[in-house]
Amino acid sequence: MKNKFLKSIFVVTLGCALFVSCKPKDSTDAVEGDAASKVYVAPGKYDEFYNFVSGGFSGQVSVYGLPSGRLLRVMPVFSEDPQSGYGYSEETKPMLNTSHGYVPWDDQHHLDLSQTNGEVDGRWIFANANNTPRIARIDLKTFKTAEIIELPNCGGNHSSPFITQNTEYVVGASRFSVPADNDDGDVPINTYKKNFKGYLSFVKVGKEGELDLAFQIVAPGVNFDLSHPGKKESHGWFFFSCYNTEQANTLLEVNASKNDKDFIMAVNWKKAEEYIKAGKGKRIPAKYAHNTWDEKTQTAKSEIKKEVLTLDASELKDICYMIPCPKSPHGCDIDPTGEYIVGSGKLAALIPVFSFTKLKDAIAKKQFDGNYAGIPVVKYEAALHGEVQKPGLGPLHTEFDGKGNAYTTMFVSSEVVKWNIKDLKVLDRKATYYSPGHLMVPGGNTEKPFGKYMVVYNKITKDRFLPTGPELAQSAQLFDISGDKMKLLLDYPTIGEPHYAQGIPAEKIINNGQLKYYKIAENNHAYATKGEKETKVVREGNKVHIYMTCIRSHFAPDNIEGIRVGDEVYFHVTNLEQDWDVPHGFAIKGANNAELLIMPGETLTLKWVPEKKGIFPFYCTDFCSALHQEMQGYVRVSPAGSNVPITYSVGTNLPKE
Numbered sequence: 001m002k003n004k005f006l007k008s009i010f011v012v013t014l015g016c017a018l019f020v021s022c023k024p025k026d027s028t029d030a031v032e033g034d035a036a037s038k039v040y041v042a043p044g045k046y047d048e049f050y051n052f053v054s055g056g057f058s059g060q061v062s063v064y065g066l067p068s069g070r071l072l073r074v075m076p077v078f079s080e081d082p083q084s085g086y087g088y089s090e091e092t093k094p095m096l097n098t099s100h101g102y103v104p105w106d107d108q109h110h111l112d113l114s115q116t117n118g119e120v121d122g123r124w125i126f127a128n129a130n131n132t133p134r135i136a137r138i139d140l141k142t143f144k145t146a147e148i149i150e151l152p153n154c155g156g157n158h159s160s161p162f163i164t165q166n167t168e169y170v171v172g173a174s175r176f177s178v179p180a181d182n183d184d185g186d187v188p189i190n191t192y193k194k195n196f197k198g199y200l201s202f203v204k205v206g207k208e209g210e211l212d213l214a215f216q217i218v219a220p221g222v223n224f225d226l227s228h229p230g231k232k233e234s235h236g237w238f239f240f241s242c243y244n245t246e247q248a249n250t251l252l253e254v255n256a257s258k259n260d261k262d263f264i265m266a267v268n269w270k271k272a273e274e275y276i277k278a279g280k281g282k283r284i285p286a287k288y289a290h291n292t293w294d295e296k297t298q299t300a301k302s303e304i305k306k307e308v309l310t311l312d313a314s315e316l317k318d319i320c321y322m323i324p325c326p327k328s329p330h331g332c333d334i335d336p337t338g339e340y341i342v343g344s345g346k347l348a349a350l351i352p353v354f355s356f357t358k359l360k361d362a363i364a365k366k367q368f369d370g371n372y373a374g375i376p377v378v379k380y381e382a383a384l385h386g387e388v389q390k391p392g393l394g395p396l397h398t399e400f401d402g403k404g405n406a407y408t409t410m411f412v413s414s415e416v417v418k419w420n421i422k423d424l425k426v427l428d429r430k431a432t433y434y435s436p437g438h439l440m441v442p443g444g445n446t447e448k449p450f451g452k453y454m455v456v457y458n459k460i461t462k463d464r465f466l467p468t469g470p471e472l473a474q475s476a477q478l479f480d481i482s483g484d485k486m487k488l489l490l491d492y493p494t495i496g497e498p499h500y501a502q503g504i505p506a507e508k509i510i511n512n513g514q515l516k517y518y519k520i521a522e523n524n525h526a527y528a529t530k531g532e533k534e535t536k537v538v539r540e541g542n543k544v545h546i547y548m549t550c551i552r553s554h555f556a557p558d559n560i561e562g563i564r565v566g567d568e569v570y571f572h573v574t575n576l577e578q579d580w581d582v583p584h585g586f587a588i589k590g591a592n593n594a595e596l597l598i599m600p601g602e603t604l605t606l607k608w609v610p611e612k613k614g615i616f617p618f619y620c621t622d623f624c625s626a627l628h629q630e631m632q633g634y635v636r637v638s639p640a641g642s643n644v645p646i647t648y649s650v651g652t653n654l655p656k657e
């Protein structure tokens, strides 16, 4: 009894240590002499790498250059973006549709670049949404969100969107296990053990990137945290860390920290595919949205899917295995050879490294320690390659340099630690400022890391940048890892909260067929206007469609009359420019909407319902030429029921002499 009490005190204390974390003392003198020249990219010169960084609670993905740390772009993915009109224009609204209706925000944690033969290939980047579980695919020719698929039956899609070596699958899993969507979820919360399940989603990626939820594996109700695919020899397997194997439903900081070991769940997805082929899958009803952006019509559509194929992990005994892993594992990272599986227990004082060869052996020899909810538990020692001793406090995530080294972030002791994968010896440690979460080596989770730079994303920054009120900027720290010792080069602030990130040599993106503008001749938008002569205003009952064009530096039409209070007015604005980076903006006074930012050759639609009579100016919001300030127009709104006829013109509506 006393013992148990002491143990829970220990857990709570450790929990607090995690919460508070340490701040290293030598925070100013850590940079060496030549750091500035290593990150200096001269004006007009390009960076060597693209760095894609998750936005956390901003819901977006930002793009930086490395080594300069310069912010290049913020790509809207899961949150509305008034700057581009994403989520506001009629064309993009369906992208944010879900089985819960329109959802304007999410929490975006992890990114993974598409791969070919285990190498990043620069085609797409995938992003997860935690809150309303979804996976997005962003097209890196346009840097636009091309597709979003919702994942049914789960909560908190944290362990996502990790992909296999040829981009066969992108996965997701429940962080918050819940009763399946079609089960009666109206149950007492304390029936967690009986009614809550964890669902692992395997989303197939087609040749053109098309996403399709191929199957879900029904697993015990625990918290699935992170995952990574096998590589080379271990290709065909996926590894998911899980915690809360206590199956607590309240005060998890204490109740989910009781077990000495939780698990890494090894999933043989090739075997799962065989079962699916053999007809062992069960179709269950489920409602989830699949949203696609059509480049030709420049319009998104949202489809609600009705069922999903499932496999039960406890019935099919040879697709899932539990590997015991100390103290609430968080990161689950596989080295470039595919042989070593690194589990980072947030509360553990060591880092266990498992061997895939030993794991397979242990499975073949049935070296099990019973089962967990019907899933065989492999003996810890049987799968263990070894433990990194005294690595630091609070290990979270590990990346690799392709030269036999691993780098692990330590949240509590605020450092990054370099160690050798084979002999597990610690080689170097450097302070980070402060409390790092993820880290990223370009290609560092693939078979081919580009081991020159490493970026550590910090959770807590305190005194790194100028103060900005109660909320401070989050920070990324760039290290040179080309030598034996890591060297801190640069701090730069990031947007939202950075979680995982990806990096890729710039030429892989520059040479992937970057789109410079949309060809006006190929614009198949339903309301495209391909020349000024085709502009018109059409009333259909209380709906008014305005077919508008813009080109430096005027809109056509720019005088519109005959609109009435309460009309649903649709401005379908086509940008006639055929040159790189000549967008025009469109905004109208009083619209409870955002602007449109229309790329060359593109058509976008703003819906506006005028509530008062009067004259409403509209204008271009993007400085596009010396006569940008002249790029404007007027709409006259008359009372409901008025008989002012629809008229529209550009350059001809002149005062009567």
Ligand code: RUQ
Binding pocket: 109, 110, 158, 330, 396, 397, 437, 438, 499, 500
């Ligand atoms: S994680 S809190 Cu990727 Cu370390 Cu989300």
Ligand code: CUA
Binding pocket: 552, 553, 583, 584, 585, 620, 621, 622, 623, 624, 625, 628, 629, 631
């Ligand atoms: Cu078009 Cu300013």
